[in-house]
Amino acid sequence: MQSYVQGNAKAFDGLFARLAPGVHGFFLRSFGNKSVADDLLQLTFLKFHRARADYNPDLPVKPWLFSIASRVRLDELRRRYRVADTASEEELVRLADERESTASNAEQDLARNDIQKAVLSALERLPESQRIVIQLHRFEGMKFAEIAEVLGTTPTAVKLRAFRGYEQLRRELRPLIEEGRCS
Amino acid sequence: MRCEEVKDSAAGLASLALDDEDRMAAFEHARACAACASALAEGERLLSLIDALPPPPAPSADVLQRVAAEIRAELAAESGTATSVPARRQQRWWPEGPVAATGAVLVAVAFVVALLQWYHRPAPTRIWVEAFFVVGLAGAGAAVSLLRRSPWVPLGLLGVSIGFALLRGSPHEIVRAHDCSVLELIAASVTLVPAVLAVAIRRVRGGFSTLAGMSAAGALAGQAALDVVCRGNARLEHLLVWHVGGILIALLAGGALSALPPLRARARA
Numbered sequence: 001m002q003s004y005v006q007g008n009a010k011a012f013d014g015l016f017a018r019l020a021p022g023v024h025g026f027f028l029r030s031f032g033n034k035s036v037a038d039d040l041l042q043l044t045f046l047k048f049h050r051a052r053a054d055y056n057p058d059l060p061v062k063p064w065l066f067s068i069a070s071r072v073r074l075d076e077l078r079r080r081y082r083v084a085d086t087a088s089e090e091e092l093v094r095l096a097d098e099r100e101s102t103a104s105n106a107e108q109d110l111a112r113n114d115i116q117k118a119v120l121s122a123l124e125r126l127p128e129s130q131r132i133v134i135q136l137h138r139f140e141g142m143k144f145a146e147i148a149e150v151l152g153t154t155p156t157a158v159k160l161r162a163f164r165g166y167e168q169l170r171r172e173l174r175p176l177i178e179e180g181r182c183s
Numbered sequence: 184m185r186c187e188e189v190k191d192s193a194a195g196l197a198s199l200a201l202d203d204e205d206r207m208a209a210f211e212h213a214r215a216c217a218a219c220a221s222a223l224a225e226g227e228r229l230l231s232l233i234d235a236l237p238p239p240p241a242p243s244a245d246v247l248q249r250v251a252a253e254i255r256a257e258l259a260a261e262s263g264t265a266t267s268v269p270a271r272r273q274q275r276w277w278p279e280g281p282v283a284a285t286g287a288v289l290v291a292v293a294f295v296v297a298l299l300q301w302y303h304r305p306a307p308t309r310i311w312v313e314a315f316f317v318v319g320l321a322g323a324g325a326a327v328s329l330l331r332r333s334p335w336v337p338l339g340l341l342g343v344s345i346g347f348a349l350l351r352g353s354p355h356e357i358v359r360a361h362d363c364s365v366l367e368l369i370a371a372s373v374t375l376v377p378a379v380l381a382v383a384i385r386r387v388r389g390g391f392s393t394l395a396g397m398s399a400a401g402a403l404a405g406q407a408a409l410d411v412v413c414r415g416n417a418r419l420e421h422l423l424v425w426h427v428g429g430i431l432i433a434l435l436a437g438g439a440l441s442a443l444p445p446l447r448a449r450a451r452a
Contacts, residue, residue, distance in 0.1 A: 007260045016251050024242040038246045042253070049254045119232050129313045137198065138233050163195030170194040170229050 005052045014047065019062065022140055025070050028048040029135050030073055040076060044069045054152045066136065070150050073132075104120055122172045132163030133158055184208045189219040193364045195312045197226030237369035244321075260331070283382070286397060288326035291376055293401040297408035314407040317347060321403035325374055327413075328379075328396025336432045337395035340403050344430040346420035347406070363409050363421075367429030368436075370405025371398045375437050391438045398437025 003011035017120045024045055027037035048066050055064060123131060136150060144162065148155040170177070189196065189209045199206035213220035255309050294314075324340045327333075378397035415421035 009255050011259060012254060016247075019248055020250070021241050024246075025239040028239040034240065038242060041242060041246065041251045045254060047248050049257060052209065088392075119236060120273065127320055134233075138230070143200070159195070162198070163192045166194035166198055166226065166229065167192060168416070170225055170235075173229060173232065174225070176232065177225050 001052075001055060001057065003055070005055060005057075010177070012049075013094065015061065019046070019065055022062075025139065026066065026069055026135065027073065027141070030132070036076070038068075040072050044072045049071065059147070059149075063149045065141060065149045066142070069154070070132075070152075073092045076087065118176055119169075119173060122169050125172070126165050130168070133161045134169075135167045137162055152172060184212045186212075186216060186219055188217075189213065190222045191217070193222035194226035194229050197223050198230055201374065208339055235420070242250075257382075265268035282329050283326035284323055286329045286374070286378070287322035287401070289374040289397075290318060290322040290325045290400050290404045293373035293404040294321075296406050297370040297405040298411065300322055313351075314410045317343065317407035317410065319405050320331045321400045321407065323398055324403065325400035328393050328400060329378070332360050334392050334395075337437070340399040341427070341430055341434055344403055344406055344427045345423070347410075348419060348427050349424065351410075351417060361425065362414075363413055363425040364432065366409060367402040367426065368433055370408065371402040371429075371433035371436070373448070374398065374401030374404075375433070378437075379440060391441045394437035394441040395434045398440075399430055399434040402423035402433035406430060 001011070001017060004015055020041060024041045026039050027044075028034065028038040031037060031040075044065070048065055052067065055061070123134070126134065132151070133147055134148045137144070142150070144155045144158045147158045147162075151158065184205075185446050189212055189323060192352050193209075196209040209219070213223050250363055300330065321340065324336055324343075328336045345452075373397040383395065406429065409426060410416055413421075415425070
């Protein structure tokens with residue numbers, strides 16, 4: 001990252017190849033639309049590039065990149081729900097929770113069986129604030145402290161959201177879980 | 184750990200790192216509690232179901248290539264080695280446009296300030312036209328200094344100053360007037376100070392060429408004002424020593440400021 005900050009194009013290539021798929025997946029899971037994810041990926045990396053002088057070399061790159069992606073995601077939610085720039089994250093989350101389910105979710109199309117479809121649907125039904133934490137925790141392998149950095153909150157709040165989300169999933173998917181235990 | 188705590192958060196506890204204290208305490212408790220062991224097993228099964236989900240489709244090679252090409256082009260432009268920059272994205276111009284316009288306006292302000300500092304004789308129309316032409320060049324130089332980091336920008340402004348002196352001046356003995364250089368430095372400060380602040384608050388990227396260019400552009404606006412009011416404005420030696428000298432001092436002062444540690448850090452952006 002230091003090499004990239006100093007303008008090394010090859011260092012950027014390596015970083016981009018390593019991090020771009022995760023960021024794209026983050027947007028794809030958030031909005032369920034490939035072309036939106038493509039655009040937001042581009043926007044995120046341009047912001048990342050232009051802000052790279054602010055990067056603290058003592059911290060890992062990934063949470064910093066995802067904090068930019070998280071702000072891009074909020075901006076997209078603001079645009080999507082046509083709310084003012086001053087709208088709070090809580091308000092956006094409430095609007096997002098009221099949204100219609102994305103029937104053409106790209107992930108749903110990839111699900112190989114009914115179990116995977118059910119798991120994805122359950123994830124989709126989670127409140128936005130819990131779903132994003134579980135996305136970053138489970139799919140991006142981030143620790144709660146890192147997720148707190150990304151979302152601008154405390155590790156305790158992140159842990160609480162994650163635990164609530166996991167428990168809702170456990171309750172909703174209990175028939176599948178028990179089925180798996182028997183097989 | 185109590186049963187309620189484990190049962191209410193079994194999946195979350197199971198999701199924690201293996202060496203997490205809460206997780207270890209929960210599993211330790213579950214050794215002697217079948218109900219909690221069952222809840223934790225459910226949690227682990229849930230996590231395996233989530234982990235078994237297929238990854239989302241990867242971004243297409245085309246998208247990856249497009250994004251990477253755009254950033255590589257910016258990197259190349261920043262290092263001054265760009266030979267062919269791909270089409271810039273649409274949003275690119277708007278944050279930079281006002282920055283460049285601000286630089287140009289500052290030059291105009293510097294011109295007026297310089298003129299007011301030393302306005303004591305009327306000048307023929309031709310002189311005013313020349314002065315505004317130089318101010319225009321200085322404004323363009325200021326705008327480019329803020330947009331592109333290239334040492335050719337401040338050197339180009341110095342060249343304009345020298346060229347103008349050579350075109351206008353005829354050999355005479357030097358009219359000693361250090362006031363001319365001082366006035367140019369006042370004009371330079373009108374553009375340099377906001378530029379330093381803009382770099383400090385990260386609105387624009389710093390570096391030698393940016394600050395030297397902004398400083399030289401302000402001084403050149405001062406020189407344009409001198410063109411109207413200076414009594415020695417037709418004397419080559421005077422122009423080269425006091426007018427071009429003022430530009431050179433302003434350029435070096437701007438460049439020297441860019442070497443200060445807080446501003447140098449911004450220049451790496």
